[in-house]
Amino acid sequence: MRNAWFQSLSWQLARRYRRTRHSNAFIRFISASSTLGIGLGVAVMILALSVMNGFEQALKDRLLAVIPHIELQSVDGQILDWPMKLERMAEHPAVTAAAPYIKSNGILRQGQQVKGAAVRGVLLAEEQGITDFSRYVHAGTLDALPDDSIILGRGLAEALQLDVGDQVQLMLPQFNPDGRLARSQTVVLTVSAIIQVGGQLDYQQAWVAMPALASWLLMPADSVHGFAFQLNDLFAAPRVAQQLGSWSHDYVYLQDWMRTQGHLYQDIQMVRSIVYLVLALVIAVACFNIVATLVMAVREKESDIAILLTMGLAPGAVIRTFMWLGWLNGLIGTSVGALTGWLLSRYIEPLFYLFSRLSGKSFLDPSIYFIDFVPSVFLWRDLIWTVSIALSLSLVATLYPAWRASRVQPARVLGQK
Numbered sequence: 104m105r106n107a108w109f110q111s112l113s114w115q116l117a118r119r120y121r122r123t124r125h126s127n128a129f130i131r132f133i134s135a136s137s138t139l140g141i142g143l144g145v146a147v148m149i150l151a152l153s154v155m156n157g158f159e160q161a162l163k164d165r166l167l168a169v170i171p172h173i174e175l176q177s178v179d180g181q182i183l184d185w186p187m188k189l190e191r192m193a194e195h196p197a198v199t200a201a202a203p204y205i206k207s208n209g210i211l212r213q214g215q216q217v218k219g220a221a222v223r224g225v226l227l228a229e230e231q232g233i234t235d236f237s238r239y240v241h242a243g244t245l246d247a248l249p250d251d252s253i254i255l256g257r258g259l260a261e262a263l264q265l266d267v268g269d270q271v272q273l274m275l276p277q278f279n280p281d282g283r284l285a286r287s288q289t290v291v292l293t294v295s296a297i298i299q300v301g302g303q304l305d306y307q308q309a310w311v312a313m314p315a316l317a318s319w320l321l322m323p324a325d326s327v328h329g330f331a332f333q334l335n336d337l338f339a340a341p342r343v344a345q346q347l348g349s350w351s352h353d354y355v356y357l358q359d360w361m362r363t364q365g366h367l368y369q370d371i372q373m374v375r376s377i378v379y380l381v382l383a384l385v386i387a388v389a390c391f392n393i394v395a396t397l398v399m400a401v402r403e404k405e406s407d408i409a410i411l412l413t414m415g416l417a418p419g420a421v422i423r424t425f426m427w428l429g430w431l432n433g434l435i436g437t438s439v440g441a442l443t444g445w446l447l448s449r450y451i452e453p454l455f456y457l458f459s460r461l462s463g464k465s466f467l468d469p470s471i472y473f474i475d476f477v478p479s480v481f482l483w484r485d486l487i488w489t490v491s492i493a494l495s496l497s498l499v500a501t502l503y504p505a506w507r508a509s510r511v512q513p514a515r516v517l518g519q520k
Contacts, residue, residue: 137389140388145493149441154479156480157477157480171233171332172337174358177328185327197343198332199334204223211263212273213269220308222275236296255298256308259306273290275290344357392500404508426505430501437490441489
């Protein structure tokens with residue numbers, strides 16, 4: 104009961120000391136700056152982690168929605184009798200969808216405008232199991248892909264000033280059996296749909312019907328360049344690619360999204376780690392301002408401490424008093440910072456959009472980045488970890504000054520009065 108009373112007394116003393124205006128304005132300044140620094144660090148950390156989560160989610164939902172998780176591309180240029188081979192590979196338990204493809208580099212021409220493009224021949228029904236085109240149709244429809252039509256990325260369409268229904272010339276190279284360039288094939292196609300995913304894909308990619316592209320390239324019947332696969336676990340792509348490669352009777356190049364786009368994912372993880380470390384150090388610096396605040400507060404309250412010790416207050420109660428006094432700074436700063444960070448993480452997207460509209464410029468160039476907005480995904484675990492770190496560092500920062508307060512000598516202090 105006595106200990107409980109002293110604990111309550113410690114809390115009451117801490118609250119009283121905090122409400123009492125210090126005679127030293129510098130102590131008030133250091134105390135306020137530590138609280139503000141903790142709050143700012145917590146808010147920025149929660150916001151930064153939410154934005155990193157948003158970029159990771161956008162990478163999965165947007166870029167990987169139209170890029171195969173795995174591609175097996177023939178080393179010799181062609182895979183013959185592909186239907187039977189693809190059917191066998193599609194039986195792998197990690198594969199959710201599989202599709203053949205033919206690809207070639209080509210030149211698109213509309214009037215005086217000329218653009219290079221990576222042309223991919225696909226079977227639309229199978230390809231829609233690999234790439235979720237339907238979510239990113241900017242114009243037109245994907246009900247069918249006739250032999251005389253083409254699907255363009257929005258960047259290509261805008262560069263060539265094309266819209267759905269317009270015609271465009273496609274020039275493709277044709278090669279001799281020995282691999283030498285024989286001549287070029289020019290076909291006139293109608294734009295049936297325009298896809299807007301974001302990033303370089305919109306400025307590079309065009310899709311046509313696979314049988315038509317095979318005939319333009321003079322490829323044998325039942326031959327393709329490779330197979331594309333979608334997996335139930337995208338992070339298993341390197342391992343599954345090795346397994347599918349071992350199942351193939353053809354010599355193939357193994358390509359998975361970690362090799363082609365993995366640098367984006369690795370960059371996001373690296374930035375997340377650096378942000379976490381840097382902002383944790385910022386919070387630590389702000390927390391250890393509490394040390395300076397409490398050391399000066401102890402010097403200022405030495406006579407009060409000496410009187411309390413003389414009246415029988417235990418040194419442990421003095422320690423708890425100044426731990427409470429310092430920890431209140433961290434508690435207030437962390438609470439305000441957590442609330443601010445949560446609000447910013449929820450509204451950063453519309454705020455960024457509004458700022459871009461007011462300034463008249465986009466700070467994320469869609470021709471470079473795969474998105475033109477700042478995404479944000481708030482996770483409670485980030486808030487819990489950030490708050491735990493801030494409160495723990497705040498508590499640790501109070502230990503030494505509180506211990507110093509308990510070592511005050513009443514006879515020496517009161518004897519000088």
